[in-house]
Amino acid sequence: MTIRIAHLYPDLLNLYGDRGNVMTLMARCRWRGIDCVLERVSIGAAWDPADTDIVFFGGGSDREQGILTRDLSGRAPALRSALADGLVLLAVCGGLQMLGSHYRTPAGEEYPGLSLLDLYTEAGDKRLIGDVRADLTPETAAAAARACPGAEGLTTLVGFENHGGRTWLGPGLPPLARTRPGAGGGNNGRDGGEGVRWRNVFGTYLHGPLLPKNPHIADLLLSLALARQGQPAELPPLDDAEEIMAHKARLGKR
Ligand code: GLN
Numbered sequence: 548m549t550i551r552i553a554h555l556y557p558d559l560l561n562l563y564g565d566r567g568n569v570m571t572l573m574a575r576c577r578w579r580g581i582d583c584v585l586e587r588v589s590i591g592a593a594w595d596p597a598d599t600d601i602v603f604f605g606g607g608s609d610r611e612q613g614i615l616t617r618d619l620s621g622r623a624p625a626l627r628s629a630l631a632d633g634l635v636l637l638a639v640c641g642g643l644q645m646l647g648s649h650y651r652t653p654a655g656e657e658y659p660g661l662s663l664l665d666l667y668t669e670a671g672d673k674r675l676i677g678d679v680r681a682d683l684t685p686e687t688a689a690a691a692a693r694a695c696p697g698a699e700g701l702t703t704l705v706g707f708e709n710h711g712g713r714t715w716l717g718p719g720l721p722p723l724a725r726t727r728p729g730a731g732g733g734n735n736g737r738d739g740g741e742g743v744r745w746r747n748v749f750g751t752y753l754h755g756p757l758l759p760k761n762p763h764i765a766d767l768l769l770s771l772a773l774a775r776q777g778q779p780a781e782l783p784p785l786d787d788a789e790e791i792m793a794h795k796a797r798l799g800k801r
Contacts, residue, residue: 548581548778550769551583551586552569552573552585552600552601553585553586553594553596553603554569555588555589555602556588556590556604556611556615557605559614560604560607560612561605562607563606563754565603565606565640565754565756568603569585569603571759572601572758572768578785579782579785581769586599589615591618596634597628599629600772601635601636601637602635602637603636603637604637604638604639604646606710607640609654612641612645612650613652613658616658620659622661623663627663633771635748635771635772635775636749638749638751639753639754639757640708640709640710640751640752640754643668644668645661646660646663646666646743647661647662647664647666647667647714650668651668651669651670653711663748665719667714668713668715669712670711671713671736674711675733677707677708678705678706678707678730679707679726679752680703680704680726680727680731680799681724681733684725687767688702693770694771694780695767695770695787697785697787701761701762701791703794704741704761705755705798706751706752706754706761707755708752709754710752713734714743715735722739722743722744723742723751724742725739725741732752741753747771747775749768759790762785762787762794766782
């Protein structure tokens with residue numbers, strides 16, 4: 548078994564330590580004896596999403612997002628086709644924003660997105676910065692519990708947000724989670740949604756990086772990628788005691 552991961556624009560979207568998500572996925576494969584290969588894809592790089600199992604699209608500053616828009620737009624058709632075929636994708640913050648129709652910056656510049664999901668992002672009047680505690684939607688919580696039985700049925704999501712953009716999801720497009728009252732701004736600080744979930748596409752505003760403290764989401768991504776290959780989706784359990792302790796500490800639980 549081999550899982551192929553593509554990390555988009557790691558040289559540009561590298562401001563918030565989101566590469567830790569790729570390191571987590573690779574470690575959780577290695578600890579299970581699953582081969583994992585990493586392809587770094589930046590501007591001008593040849594890349595076929597059809598040859599990938601999991602795509603990671605991290606966050607970055609407005610400037611870097613502007614630099615990559617032209618290269619990104621050229622990748623939309625192949626990505627759209629692969630996502631429709633069940634390609635697994637995790638997009639964080641700026642990466643989430645670029646999945647939609649556009650991102651309008653505080654300076655009024657409008658960066659075209661991939662238009663892969665029915666969402667858009669426009670800068671708000673202040674940045675949303677701080678710890679986030681959220682509850683996964685029931686569907687994703689149940690899928691994560693199946694994928695990672697060792698995570699003691701975690702149904703929550705924890706992380707750190709730092710974004711000026713406000714993301715609005717189209718009708719019928721569910722969030723990944725819902726922020727707890729007073730525990731983070733989420734997509735727009737208004738509707739309580741955090742991130743987005745569409746088929747095997749997961750978007751979130753949570754840095755941290757996200758996956759080390761959310762092992763159930765890491766294993767869900769791996770499980771979905773294996774299932775898409777026609778492999779057994781049940782992953783051998785790992786000792787996630789420290790990961791769960793870190794997760795619960797962020798929740799305010801001991
Ligand atoms: N530049 C975008 C914003 O400020 C995304 C930030 C990020 O990726 N953390 O909203």
